[in-house]
Amino acid sequence: MLASCVIFSVRVMSDVLAVNAVHLTKAYGPLTAVNDITVQVAQGEVYGVLGPNGAGKTTFLRMLFGLVRPDSGTLEVFGRSWQRHGVTSLSGVAGFIESPRFYPALSGRKNLRLLAGLDGGDATARIDEVLDVVGLTDRQQDKVRGYSFGMRQRLGVASALLRDPRLLVLDEPANGLDPAGIRDMRALVRRLADTGLTVLLSSHDMGEVEQICDNVTIMKSGSVVHHGTIAALRELAPEQAHRITTTDDGRAAELSRARGLAVTSVDDGLAVRGPQKEIDALVADVVDAGIALRGLTRGETPLEALFFMLTESAAAGPSAGVDTPAGARR
Amino acid sequence: MTRTRTIALASGLAVAAVGALAGCGQPDVTKSRLERAIGPAFANLYVQRADLLGEHGVTVTRIGAAPACDRGGPKVPDVGPGPDWICMIHFIDDHGQPQDGKFEVQVKADATYVAGGPSKLIGQATLTDSHGHDVPNPVFEFDGAFDPDN
Amino acid sequence: MTTTAVPAVAPAARRRPGTATVLRWEVAKLAAQVRSRALLIGAIVVPVAVVLIFNTQLPPKDTIYGRHIHTSGYAVPLFVLAFAHQWVLPLLAALVAGDIFANEDQHGTWKTVLTRSVSRTQVFWAKTLTAVGFNLLVLALLAASTITTSLLVVGTQPLPGLSGQLIPAGHALPLVIASWATAVAPMLGFTALAILLSVTTRNPTIGVAAPVVAGMIMQLVSSLGGLDQGRRLLLTTPFEAWHGLLTAHPFHAPIVTGAVVSAGWLAVCLAPAHRYLRRRDITGG
Numbered sequence: 001m002l003a004s005c006v007i008f009s010v011r012v013m014s015d016v017l018a019v020n021a022v023h024l025t026k027a028y029g030p031l032t033a034v035n036d037i038t039v040q041v042a043q044g045e046v047y048g049v050l051g052p053n054g055a056g057k058t059t060f061l062r063m064l065f066g067l068v069r070p071d072s073g074t075l076e077v078f079g080r081s082w083q084r085h086g087v088t089s090l091s092g093v094a095g096f097i098e099s100p101r102f103y104p105a106l107s108g109r110k111n112l113r114l115l116a117g118l119d120g121g122d123a124t125a126r127i128d129e130v131l132d133v134v135g136l137t138d139r140q141q142d143k144v145r146g147y148s149f150g151m152r153q154r155l156g157v158a159s160a161l162l163r164d165p166r167l168l169v170l171d172e173p174a175n176g177l178d179p180a181g182i183r184d185m186r187a188l189v190r191r192l193a194d195t196g197l198t199v200l201l202s203s204h205d206m207g208e209v210e211q212i213c214d215n216v217t218i219m220k221s222g223s224v225v226h227h228g229t230i231a232a233l234r235e236l237a238p239e240q241a242h243r244i245t246t247t248d249d250g251r252a253a254e255l256s257r258a259r260g261l262a263v264t265s266v267d268d269g270l271a272v273r274g275p276q277k278e279i280d281a282l283v284a285d286v287v288d289a290g291i292a293l294r295g296l297t298r299g300e301t302p303l304e305a306l307f308f309m310l311t312e313s314a315a316a317g318p319s320a321g322v323d324t325p326a327g328a329r330r
Numbered sequence: 331m332t333r334t335r336t337i338a339l340a341s342g343l344a345v346a347a348v349g350a351l352a353g354c355g356q357p358d359v360t361k362s363r364l365e366r367a368i369g370p371a372f373a374n375l376y377v378q379r380a381d382l383l384g385e386h387g388v389t390v391t392r393i394g395a396a397p398a399c400d401r402g403g404p405k406v407p408d409v410g411p412g413p414d415w416i417c418m419i420h421f422i423d424d425h426g427q428p429q430d431g432k433f434e435v436q437v438k439a440d441a442t443y444v445a446g447g448p449s450k451l452i453g454q455a456t457l458t459d460s461h462g463h464d465v466p467n468p469v470f471e472f473d474g475a476f477d478p479d480n
Numbered sequence: 481m482t483t484t485a486v487p488a489v490a491p492a493a494r495r496r497p498g499t500a501t502v503l504r505w506e507v508a509k510l511a512a513q514v515r516s517r518a519l520l521i522g523a524i525v526v527p528v529a530v531v532l533i534f535n536t537q538l539p540p541k542d543t544i545y546g547r548h549i550h551t552s553g554y555a556v557p558l559f560v561l562a563f564a565h566q567w568v569l570p571l572l573a574a575l576v577a578g579d580i581f582a583n584e585d586q587h588g589t590w591k592t593v594l595t596r597s598v599s600r601t602q603v604f605w606a607k608t609l610t611a612v613g614f615n616l617l618v619l620a621l622l623a624a625s626t627i628t629t630s631l632l633v634v635g636t637q638p639l640p641g642l643s644g645q646l647i648p649a650g651h652a653l654p655l656v657i658a659s660w661a662t663a664v665a666p667m668l669g670f671t672a673l674a675i676l677l678s679v680t681t682r683n684p685t686i687g688v689a690a691p692v693v694a695g696m697i698m699q700l701v702s703s704l705g706g707l708d709q710g711r712r713l714l715l716t717t718p719f720e721a722w723h724g725l726l727t728a729h730p731f732h733a734p735i736v737t738g739a740v741v742s743a744g745w746l747a748v749c750l751a752p753a754h755r756y757l758r759r760r761d762i763t764g765g
Contacts (some may be wrong), residue, residue: 374644
């Protein structure tokens, strides 16, 4: 189950919403990709959009970039819309959809020069700087057809930074990267968010979203299933699950129930769920009872568990979500 | 509309437009246009032939070429391109004798034609010129064009 | 909560780049392709080979001016023109124009270029002008190479005209150049046709092959009798308009009609292509 997270960073107070999408709908023939979604992001906010494949997240981002025309609804970015302002509505917005694509016959630098030319202004002056930020300075003269996947992702971030954006939109930027690449990408996004940039980030990892996002929208099958802050989500979420492996699972289960923990048998041990304090006490009990503790691991995080609950249930409409005042609107 | 249907519709309209105009107005290839073209062409080329042979006094006026073209047999209308046009050209040859040359003419739809003449009257494909060289006979077989609008 | 120097209202948009800038980069992209460099070199080199080869052959009498290829150096470019317009010129027109839009789909780069600060209309016109300019350059190189090689190899003998007359060398050269120049209008028409197919089918193979096939079909149909006025609407007919320059009493109506018809094809192909590009959803890449 893949999740995607769009993260907007909340840093600066402003009257104009960075993204104001109201009742957006898009259908391709019989398939409804996006069904009446409303997403509102304030400037400086870190907003997450999470959802399995086919949830409509990428379609939503394509509409934001003007690549796809919505069937109905309005979409404004910094107060400008495609209908009224055309490509000017992308002023201050940068990012990439799915994995970034470049011209394979041109070098990385030449691709950036081309895109800087299409940006106008002083974008060309920033080329060296952005190449340095993403760490591609020594490969800039090589043709893009020779780049690895990770290098192309980085070049995509560089091409976005060329525009000196106020809203950075990244569709699953860690997708396809090795662990080192993922770590670097997260650090980069963190750095950018800290400068006040509004960052729109797509990620599979709910754990990652927990760390970076303030607000989250969860989508499933084109509809919004939940809006809210991370804090509010945590309150909704079940407690952290743990997996415990012992030499005497039966006795361990009794001890767990005595502590008031929910216990289920799983393949190689027990799954217990409950407050962290009680789990710690259980470990002491098990040892005191002379049972050897072979393993204690954390299961999925509470938010991951909540996410699976929300997206595995029958199709939920927008009313199933909770609109918290601090998160969705300003 | 799906893409295939749009393309099919557009092509259909295009074909209909061309077809609708087909046969409208005058045909391009007509007997009179061919005659007005082939007469002077033959005369000019016959003069060139005379110059190559070193003969004097052969001019277009003196040749007095008068073509009469017909397509196919009497039953075939004298319009349209085809390989079956015959032009009988009455002219005065380089010895002052009146002649009637039968030219087989292939007329193409783009208002050009290829004409081949009777070797008994005008010579073979090559001639020996006045300097003794073998040169192509300009009037043996020739290309020409005429105005399809006038 | 940190406040940075972001103004409270949406700031004014920066000045957008002009279409000339987009054009410059389209030319740069085209120049980086092997295909375009090969075409330009071929446009110079292939006519040399063709002229040299035909110089050793018996005159091909089935094509107009074929019989005169040893008679006059001015006749050879006319023969090449008569021969090339059947499928070579439409192919040359389609090779770049049929690919210049579709290859963005192939590389998935529409989403890259359309998310900057230039509009789809600017991109459309930049690509169209690039294709047109390139094709005109190819035609010019082809003509120049053919004419120069022919004059050097065969000579500057007087040119036989299409009314049996002989055209002296001084008059022949401008007529030969003018004959090649009449190919510009239908070349532009085929460029526009290739662009339309490239934009709507998003397939570079169809964009290149379909105009050639269409040209051959039009050629075939026009060689049949009976079309008459309908023939003037076909895009291959303007390629024959130069015949009127070489008769004893030149006539220019086919050249004018040909230019008007080619302009019509240009408009009929480019308008829907533009509209299609503006309205389509970019879902790939």
